[in-house]
Structure formats: C-alpha cells, structure tokens
Amino acid sequence: MSIASEVDMVPSVGSSLAGRPQAVIDQVRSYESYIAGRDVAGEGWVYTLTARSLLEDVFTSVNIKRTLEQNPESPESLHPYVVGRCGVATLADIDAAVDAAVSAKAGWAATPLATRMRLGPIFRAKLREHREELLSLLMAEAHPRMLAEWELSCLEQVYSDESCDWYRQQMATEFDHADRRLIVRRCPDGVVAINPPQNAPAPSAALAVLILMAGNTVVVRAPRSIALSTMYVLRELVAPLLAELGAPPGTLNVICGKPQQTLDRWLEHPGVDDILYFGGSEEGLRFEQECVARGKKPILELAGNDGLVVWRDADLKLAAEAIAECFYGSGQICMVPNYVLAHPAVAEELIGLVREEVGNVRPGYPEERGVLLSPVRRSEKFFRLLDQAVRNGAELVCGGRRTELDGTPSETGVFLEPTVVRVEGLRDARRFDIVRHETFFPLIPLVVAEPADDELLLDRFVDFLNDNSYGLRNSLWATSSEVVDRFVTRINNGGLLKVNDSHIGFLPYLPSHGGTGLTGGAFGEANYPILKTSHLQGVSISRGIRPRTAVFGD
Incomplete structure (x- = not known):
C-alpha cells in the first residue's frame, strides 16, 4: 500500500475504534507509575503519538496531545495517531519510589550473585521475544527502523553470553593464600537513580538491568516527552523477570516526571546513593558538583566529540x-x-x-x-x-x-x-x-x-x-x-x-558507554554500569591464624 493511500484512510479526530484492526487497538498502551511492585496513579497523563503524525499533520498531532492532557476521556483518545500514555508522578510518588528502593535494597543485595547474574541472559531472551513490539514503539517515537535495530544491537552485546561471563568474573574472585581464603569482590552501592536521555531513553534505561545485576535497587525516570518505550521495557520485560527471581517489591521502580523536579528530589533524598545522569556537558558537570556535595556518586554520560x-x-x-x-x-x-x-x-x-x-x-x-x-x-x-x-x-x-x-x-x-x-x-x-x-x-x-x-x-x-x-x-x-x-x-x-x-x-566485552573529560566528568572512564554502581571490597577468611603471627610473622 502506498503512503498516500494510507493517509487517505486515516479517520478524522474523534472517530471511534470501530473498524480499527485489533492489532492497532492493542498498541494503545497505558502505564501508571510503578512503585514497590504495584501501579500507582499520578496527576494526569502524557501521551505518545506516532512520529508519522508529526510528518503528516503536525497541527492535528499537537492538538490531540493538548486535548488529551486536559481531558483523557476525550474522543481523541481513539484517534489512530495515539500509541499510548504514561501517568505523571507527583512529588510524593518520586519520594515513594526512592523509599521503596531503600526498603528493598538489603533483600536484593543479599540475593546470591549467581541468581542476580541470571538476569542478564533472561533479559536478552525477553528482548528477542519482544523485538518487533519494541521496534514498533521506538519507531512511534521517531527512531528510524534501522537506527532502532542498531540500538537493540547494543543491548544484544551488552547482555551477550560473553559479556555476562566477563561481568561475573569482575564481580567476585577467590584465591587461596597459605591458610586463608581471600576474596576480591564488588558490593552494590545501594539505591541507584537513573535519568535516561530523551534521544534514546529506552535502550539507556535498559542498562538498569546491569545495575540490578550488581545488587542495587533502582529508580528510573522515564522522560515526559518520550516515556512510552521506557515504561514498556521496564514494566513489561524487566519487572516480571525480577518477580521470577524472587526480588523484593521495590527492587525496580519507574516513574514519569519533570526532569529538574525529579533530580532535585533525588539530590535531597538521603536514600539515593548513585545517580546515572545523561545530558549536556555544561549542565552535567554542574550536576556532578551537586552530587559530590550531597555525598552521592555521580555517573555521567554527557556530550561526545x-x-x-x-x-x-x-x-x-x-x-x-x-x-x-x-x-x-x-x-x-x-x-x-x-x-x-x-x-x-x-x-x-x-x-x-x-x-x-x-x-x-x-x-x-x-x-x-x-x-x-x-x-x-x-x-x-x-x-x-x-x-x-x-x-x-x-x-x-x-x-x-x-x-x-x-x-x-x-x-x-x-x-x-x-x-x-x-x-x-x-x-x-x-x-x-x-x-x-x-x-x-x-x-x-x-x-x-x-x-x-x-x-x-x-x-x-x-x-x-x-x-x-x-x-x-x-x-x-x-x-x-x-x-x-x-x-x-x-x-x-x-x-x-x-x-x-x-x-x-x-x-x-567492550564498553558501550563512558568516557573522559567533558564526556564523563572528573570520574569519567569507560562505563560498565555493573562496575560503576558497585565498589571493591577485599575479604580474608583465616583458618586458625594467630593475630600476632599475622602481624609480626613467626
């Protein structure tokens, strides 16, 4: 079918769902905030309209969004341009998401590393299973199909068997030394807040799986202007996998909120340990200073040149x-x-x-x-x-x-x-x-x-x-x-x-993100999120060594 004939078939604003294919109806998705393992209503909605609408009829597209944000029950919700909607988190929701992550962090950190590491391969399998659904959402958000396929190729490599095996080696290594068992391991930082970029929010938010594999609990802010694919990946793909692994409620929390408002709450909340921030270099370096001043670890993904x-x-x-x-x-x-x-x-x-x-x-x-x-x-x-x-x-x-x-x-x-x-x-x-x-x-x-x-x-x-x-x-x-x-x-x-x-x-094996200078800030380097959101710890387990002998020798 030609583009012209498809355009001619688009119903006028306010038309009913009658005559629309079931596959189209099923694509109109609705997500509230996801906090402590349950859906939480917010204060209104933001809507995703297919990118095609902006190229065909930008006036109608903008009008539909404005109308629906003022009146979600409007007949415009049935327009074929509408792909889905996401609830907008309140200030209380932002804090509640962090509180839920704090409550869950001890339980999830205590989950055996082998169990947490399973999350990578099963998430990759889930991505493959839902590949076409995710591609359709990325295209609705204006990603050309070839570019969306490239973005998914990133996740394929990040969660490949080779990469996951390497992560496992980095997370814990044991040695025998005389009458001691020595362990060099990485411990989770705690609660990690993630602020993905507007140009590629869903693939960036999917890095949360690595952060979860490290033993952290997570709060993700889906960008208001382009929230749907992020909510889909985390709510539909990741959350069920965590439930399968027995993760406590609050291990993963996803909200859609205003960027500055959310970042300010994260900086103020004593429960947030790390913030993964995507954005421009000038703003990001200022944010890095604020994080350090508040005792939080900044992990920056800024401009590249x-x-x-x-x-x-x-x-x-x-x-x-x-x-x-x-x-x-x-x-x-x-x-x-x-x-x-x-x-x-x-x-x-x-x-x-x-x-x-x-x-x-x-x-x-x-x-x-x-x-x-x-x-x-x-x-x-x-x-x-x-x-x-x-x-x-x-x-x-x-x-x-x-x-x-x-x-x-x-x-x-x-x-x-x-x-x-x-x-x-x-x-x-x-x-x-x-x-x-x-x-x-x-x-x-x-x-x-x-x-x-x-x-x-x-x-x-x-x-x-x-x-x-x-x-x-x-x-x-x-x-x-x-x-x-x-x-x-x-x-x-x-x-x-x-x-x-x-x-x-x-x-x-190789990093997909991370850099130096204005790209990564004062602590910038190749970014393996599983490593950047954890810290090294050495452990010695002795079998009957006398303390005096350990200090002074025989």
Whole structure:
C-alpha cells in the first residue's frame, strides 16, 4: 500500500475504534507509575503519538496531545495517531519510589550473585521475544527502523553470553593464600537513580538491568516527552523477570516526571546513593558538583566529540562508510563521529567517497527501510554553526539545507541534509566550533592536515585526539601495523578506541558507554554500569591464624 493511500484512510479526530484492526487497538498502551511492585496513579497523563503524525499533520498531532492532557476521556483518545500514555508522578510518588528502593535494597543485595547474574541472559531472551513490539514503539517515537535495530544491537552485546561471563568474573574472585581464603569482590552501592536521555531513553534505561545485576535497587525516570518505550521495557520485560527471581517489591521502580523536579528530589533524598545522569556537558558537570556535595556518586554520560582518523594507507571506501555513520539519526547520537582527521595524500579521494555515501542517507517515515535521518525540530544552531565555519574559511562540500520528507530542499522542511565541511589544517582547526564541540546535527567537519613528514603527522594526529576536551570514542583507519600500534599504545583519551571498524558498532566485552573529560566528568572512564554502581571490597577468611603471627610473622 502506498503512503498516500494510507493517509487517505486515516479517520478524522474523534472517530471511534470501530473498524480499527485489533492489532492497532492493542498498541494503545497505558502505564501508571510503578512503585514497590504495584501501579500507582499520578496527576494526569502524557501521551505518545506516532512520529508519522508529526510528518503528516503536525497541527492535528499537537492538538490531540493538548486535548488529551486536559481531558483523557476525550474522543481523541481513539484517534489512530495515539500509541499510548504514561501517568505523571507527583512529588510524593518520586519520594515513594526512592523509599521503596531503600526498603528493598538489603533483600536484593543479599540475593546470591549467581541468581542476580541470571538476569542478564533472561533479559536478552525477553528482548528477542519482544523485538518487533519494541521496534514498533521506538519507531512511534521517531527512531528510524534501522537506527532502532542498531540500538537493540547494543543491548544484544551488552547482555551477550560473553559479556555476562566477563561481568561475573569482575564481580567476585577467590584465591587461596597459605591458610586463608581471600576474596576480591564488588558490593552494590545501594539505591541507584537513573535519568535516561530523551534521544534514546529506552535502550539507556535498559542498562538498569546491569545495575540490578550488581545488587542495587533502582529508580528510573522515564522522560515526559518520550516515556512510552521506557515504561514498556521496564514494566513489561524487566519487572516480571525480577518477580521470577524472587526480588523484593521495590527492587525496580519507574516513574514519569519533570526532569529538574525529579533530580532535585533525588539530590535531597538521603536514600539515593548513585545517580546515572545523561545530558549536556555544561549542565552535567554542574550536576556532578551537586552530587559530590550531597555525598552521592555521580555517573555521567554527557556530550561526545568523537574523532575519526583516516591515514594514507586506509581502505578509503570503508572509511567513508564509517564517516557516514555521523549522519545516523541526524547526528543526534552522542557516540557518532563528530570530526575527521584526513591525511593530505588521500583527502581529495576521501571527500569524493564521503559525498557518494551521503546519497545513501535519506529522510522518510521511520518504518521505511533505508531511512536514517530523523526530524530536527530546532535547527537554528545548525545554521549558526555552519555560517560561522564558512565565514572563517571552511568550505561547504555538500548539504547545508532543510529538506522535506522526500528529500526536496525546502525552507520549511523538518529534516536537515547530511552536511560535510572541509577545514584546512590541524593547527587552527579547533577555532571552529564544529571541530571543537559536539554539534548534535548531521554535520561533519573533515579536517585536512598540513603536508608534512609522516612521522611528524602521526604525532600530530595522536596529539590532536588526546588534546580533545571530550573523550567518548575515537577510531582509526589504517593498514600499517606500525601506525595502528602507535595509536593503540598512545591514545589515552576516551572510553573506546576502534580500529578499522564501525565507529558506532557494539561488541561483547567492550564498553558501550563512558568516557573522559567533558564526556564523563572528573570520574569519567569507560562505563560498565555493573562496575560503576558497585565498589571493591577485599575479604580474608583465616583458618586458625594467630593475630600476632599475622602481624609480626613467626
């Protein structure tokens, strides 16, 4: 069926459910706050309307949301644009969720590690079982299907058998030493509050499973503007698994609330031990200071400004594919490449190949195969950054315009063209904001290094990456083992280094999140949530050793 014919079949606002397929009716989901193992009514609702509605009829979409938030019994609740709703937590609910987590923490922490570790594999199985349902919700929230599949691939690796085996090794190790049994183990921090980002809330909130595996109890805030998929994952998939494992009520709590209001309550509540915070670097670093002042552990996932290096002997076609990953989701993903450093000997050919790859990145409805661009609602900063770069001497290679759904350039389009900008020289490259900071747009600066001896260029490339004030991921494209070894041994910035590989791809064992500098704050490093929300403890169990002998010897 064509898009046009589907649009023609959309009933008017206020139409009844009569004639709608049962599968559509079943997709209208409703979630209240989940506190201490039960559903708790809040103060009103926030509604999720399919992303398609914003592309077809933004006026009707906005009107339906406003009407329903004022009157949930309105006939608009039956409109096919409506996917679901989530109850809004009160201040009392926010505190009650933490109180429930406090009450449950001793019981869950006492649960044997082997039992808690089972949560990872059975959650992965549950994700696979409900894959299409979750994909449909992510697409309703404006994630292109291919991007949603990539997000689920992250969870597949995070909870793979290899990764879960490695987590188990890190959580407890035993040694025999003379007449003692020595244990090095990790203990849960206690109550962990999670504030996932708006651009990918459900996959980020799913990291709560790792935090639960560590023995912590959890409170998650589902973002008000995009709450449904988060509530689905935690309420429908994770909560039943915890019940199967005998977790006490309150081990997992999920609320939908205002961000600042919720964070303020978490900072004030003495029961919160850790806060996993996703957000911008400036706000996040201020929040880190507040956490430390209140005696809470801040775990920060902030902005990224990832570098991708292309050396003279690189497979340029594959490198160009990796560079094009910067446009996925219209660049509104922290772990995509944000700038490219190109060897001058291959810069021209590389730019040509990147231009070809741009043609494979297109807008469209989220459910359409091949769509990789997402709508960008606020694009003023994009044009401001682009204008600054061009005024300062950069060259616009391609892109730079708004487009309609079909890719046609338009002053009123809700998509942005994939945009490539050429910057000459490493020396002054960071005077361009598009090189110095994360842009969060489909915009990549390709920095062409000054011609120089390869040994000198190699040092300059390494220094450039290490001097980045951010540090999430870096990647290199080169075939020389000497060049690869130099990068592997000398790059110390960031939580992950990829060599001749997808910049955004996920792998078992390796971290999916975490970084240094403005990405992770003062305590930033690769983020394995099971480790970041626990702490090391050494244990010695003696078999009849005399204390005096232990101190002074025989």
